[in-house]
Amino acid sequence: TQLLEQSPQFLSIQEGENLTVYCNSSSVFSSLQWYRQEPGEGPVLLVTVVTGGEVKKLKRLTFQFGDARKDSSLHITAAQPGDTGLYLCAGEEDNAGKSTFGDGTTLTVKP
Amino acid sequence: GAVVSQHPSWVICKSGTSVKIECRSLDFQATTMFWYRQFPKQSLMLMATSNEGSKATYEQGVEKDKFLINHASLTLSTLTVTSAHPEDSSFYICSATLSQGAGGYTFGSGTRLTVV
Numbered sequence: 051t052q053l054l055e056q057s058p059q060f061l062s063i064q065e066g067e068n069l070t071v072y073c074n075s076s077s078v079f080s081s082l083q084w085y086r087q088e089p090g091e092g093p094v095l096l097v098t099v100v101t102g103g104e105v106k107k108l109k110r111l112t113f114q115f116g117d118a119r120k121d122s123s124l125h126i127t128a129a130q131p132g133d134t135g136l137y138l139c140a141g142e143e144d145n146a147g148k149s150t151f152g153d154g155t156t157l158t159v160k161p
Numbered sequence: 162g163a164v165v166s167q168h169p170s171w172v173i174c175k176s177g178t179s180v181k182i183e184c185r186s187l188d189f190q191a192t193t194m195f196w197y198r199q200f201p202k203q204s205l206m207l208m209a210t211s212n213e214g215s216k217a218t219y220e221q222g223v224e225k226d227k228f229l230i231n232h233a234s235l236t237l238s239t240l241t242v243t244s245a246h247p248e249d250s251s252f253y254i255c256s257a258t259l260s261q262g263a264g265g266y267t268f269g270s271g272t273r274l275t276v277v
Binding site: 081083085090091092093094095097098136138140148149150151152153154156 | 165167195197202203204205206207210252254256265266267268269270271273
């Protein structure tokens with residue numbers, strides 16, 4: 051079973067600070083997704099990366115997929131209280147048809 | 162975009178009773194849906210893969226006789242928690258995808274089950 055390790059597990063920062071969340075595995079993924087989840091709701095897809103070395107930007111969020119497609123990072127610039135939530139990475143192995151989720155990173159941005 | 166509707170959003174039931182949770186893809190057909198369980202402040206744990214017209218594929222450690230999954234149509238999958246006990250209390254979430262791989266998954270809003 052593939053494992054996805056996310057770090058840090060918890061992160062509490064002040065508004066305006068930058069942060070990076072990491073997602074690492076020993077497995078190679080055909081695609082990797084990042085989700086954000088708020089309490090009592092389902093995860094919402096932020097981005098999908100499929101190519102090694104790929105970088106995608108979504109406003110203040112920058113996602114990078116490792117060259118070997120085993121790891122990924124999420125960088126948030128100038129965090130805002132609205133960014134607070136549980137961030138989850140999920141990887142899909144080739145032809146597996148299902149995703150394995152990382153442990154999650156709980157982000158709290160204080161005003 | 163793809164929308165997945167999950168119902169009910171929360172349910173409280175007595176120990177020993179059964180509860181059915183529905184997961185519908187509203188604007189697309191989903192041959193495959195997934196059921197997850199999530200404990201507070203933890204990540205999602207895949208319980209089973211629901212395949213339209215065939216038996217669900219359960220993950221190791223998940224009791225198929227306790228968590229009955231039915232995927233009778235391309236837009237509906239149901240999860241029935243049979244003879245529920247307090248330890249079954251959790252947040253249950255379903256997901257579906259338009260196409261496997263590279264597209265990500267759309268999740269339902271989840272069902273909070275509390276067994277008393």
